[in-house]
Amino acid sequence: MPRFETDPEIRALGEALALLRRERGLSQAEAGRRAGMTSQGWGLYESGRRPGLFRPDVQRRLVAALDASPEDLALARSRQQAAPERPTPMLGLNASGRTFLPAPGGVRRLQLSNDDLAPWAASGVVLEFDPQQWPRRDQGCVIETVDGTVLVRLYEGADSQTLTVRGGEGGLGVVARIARSDIRTVSAVTARLER
Structure with a gap:
């Protein structure tokens, strides 16, 4: 069976899809779930290894899962083309409006x-905790707000406007939604060390 070669244009469109997803603070699993597919299926579109990304019906389905439009995808693609080559990209998540930088x-x-x-x-x-890693569902996260407050919570999910977390005063049964505009950084907890 021949190895699938990715067309540079499809790969670029997949990268624009990934950019839209990251701007909305979603994991591939969350985006895939919204689109009715697995995270692996979503990842294949982002890497340009699944055919059909140029089809309008496929684009509408994928961008709808991101609360976006095909025009948003085209704009993300043009931003990528216009952006100068970055040296070594830093990873992590700092809030800047609806985007995490x-x-x-x-x-x-x-x-x-x-x-x-x-x-x-x-x-x-x-x-x-690792500022270069976005938390998964039910994983601990450290949130720094714009006013400098540090919150430690269990991550539940995110949409374009809010982060949903559990924990805080009252225990793990407390569910809270935090506006993205109030968040500076979100980091995944990678280890718990008991002394």
């Missing part, structure tokens, strides 16, 4: 001083 730094540590996330993590537990 790269956050500086590597893995960081934070010690919990309360039991807001018990039994997931109790007071005294040290969390390692």
Whole structure:
């Protein structure tokens, strides 16, 4: 069976689709779920390895999952073409309106001083978090707000306007929605270290 070769134009359109998804703060799994497919299926479109991305019906289905339009996809494609080549892109998530931009730094540590996330993590537990990684559903996340407040919560999901998290005063049963405009950075918790 011959190996599938990706057309540069399809790959570029897939990269524009990935850009739209990241701007909305969605993982491939979340976007795929919204479009009625797996994260792997979504990833194949983004990498240009699944045919059909130039078909209008496929484009409408994919961008609708991102609360966008085919015109938004075309604009994202033109932004990519106009953008100068970036040296080494930084990874991470800093909020800038509805878009999350790269956050500086590597893995960081934070010690919990309360039991807001018990039994997931109790007071005294040290969390390692990575500003270069977006959290998955039910994964811990560290959120820095624009006013400098640091929140540690369990990530539930996101849409174009808000982040949905669990935890805080009252325990893990408390579900909160945080406006993206109030968020500076979102980082995935990668380890819980008990002392």
